[in-house]
Amino acid sequence: MSGTVEEEEPRDAKLVKSILELMGVQKYEPRVVNQFMDLWYRYVVDVLGDAQLYSEHAGKQSIDCDDVKLAIQSRVNFSFTQPPSRETLLELAKVRNSIPLPKIIGGPGVALPLEQDSLIAPTYQLDIPTKSFPFTEDEMDMDDEDWSKPDLDKETSGSQPTNLQKSEQDGRKVSFSIGAKRPRS
Incomplete structure (x- = not known):
């Protein structure tokens, strides 16, 4: 077969x-x-x-x-x-190798960007109110259930801004990066 x-x-x-x-x-x-x-x-x-x-x-x-x-x-x-022939390659290599390499400016390894230029650095923003606490002492005396939910509808219904609204308007924002190095003084 x-x-x-x-x-x-x-x-x-x-x-x-x-x-x-x-x-x-x-x-x-x-x-x-x-x-x-x-x-x-x-x-x-x-x-x-x-x-x-x-x-x-x-x-x-x-x-x-x-x-x-x-x-x-x-x-x-x-x-x-x-x-190309071996002689031609040797001649080309000799010419190329006669040119010195540029000097390395930085240290060894890969140069990384600064921390503030890095996109992977964790950042946080905090709202810090200018007043110490938005509630008055009368509101603090409420029982536990009412204290967790202050009655803002009564306060915001008037034309005058409340302590909470004022603190939101007067508050300032602070932004910082975790792990950022502080300047030495």
Whole structure:
């Protein structure tokens, strides 16, 4: 049964397998052959397309061997470039390494922004009333239930502002950051 599978393989697949064996590749997945064939077909189509363009540019009716050679040569020059020689690389490295590095101004490590410029520093705002307490002594004598909920409706119904309203108007806000360093004096 294995003999029939090999006989049914296309000629190109057999050729790819023989190239792999000649290169010393003993084990490979079956998909490798298909991938090489895809690469091979794509390359041939691209080269023949370039050869057709060169043939049309020369005013010929058909593609000849010179057009294919020119297409292969242009594709090799375009796709596969040779790295520079060792001497050229050494010369370039010598020129580049002769330029001194800039001096490091700060200390080692990454320079972090100041704390006041940081967006992750926790901040708090407190309202500090100018008066010591908004309630009078009479309101403080209420029983526990009434003390937690002062009757503000009676006080706010008049035209005069109450102690609580005055303290809200006269209050000042204090903003500070937790963990901020105090200036030394």
